[in-house]
Amino acid sequence: MVSKIVKVTCPFCGSDKTSKNGPNKTKKQVYNCNNSQYTHHNFIEQYTNKAYLPEIRNQVLKMTINGTGTRATGRILDISKDTGTAIS
Numbered sequence: 027m028v029s030k031i032v033k034v035t036c037p038f039c040g041s042d043k044t045s046k047n048g049p050n051k052t053k054k055q056v057y058n059c060n061n062s063q064y065t066h067h068n069f070i071e072q073y074t075n076k077a078y079l080p081e082i083r084n085q086v087l088k089m090t091i092n093g094t095g096t097r098a099t100g101r102i103l104d105i106s107k108d109t110g111t112a113i114s
């Protein structure tokens with residue numbers, strides 16, 4: 027039996043030492059990151075809420091520092107303004 031191995035990269039540390047950990051309660055595939063250099067963490071392959079991704083977070087923070095309103099930040103990054111407020 028040959029099974030196709032799909033490499034999933036951890037969105038937090040970029041490691042590809044990841045393993046499947048079954049679906050969560052919203053039926054999304056959960057992965058474990060096995061990068062020993064970092065605290066062990068889980069992630070979901072496709073985050074519904076993009077604001078959880080570090081790159082989006084950084085962008086929100088940058089925009090907040092530059093004085094972009096949370097409403098505008100949310101519109102530009104396509105996240106809810108409440109999410110923007112929660113991060114900043």
Ligand SMILES: [Zn+2]
Nearest residue numbers: 036038039059
């Ligand atoms: Zn990781």
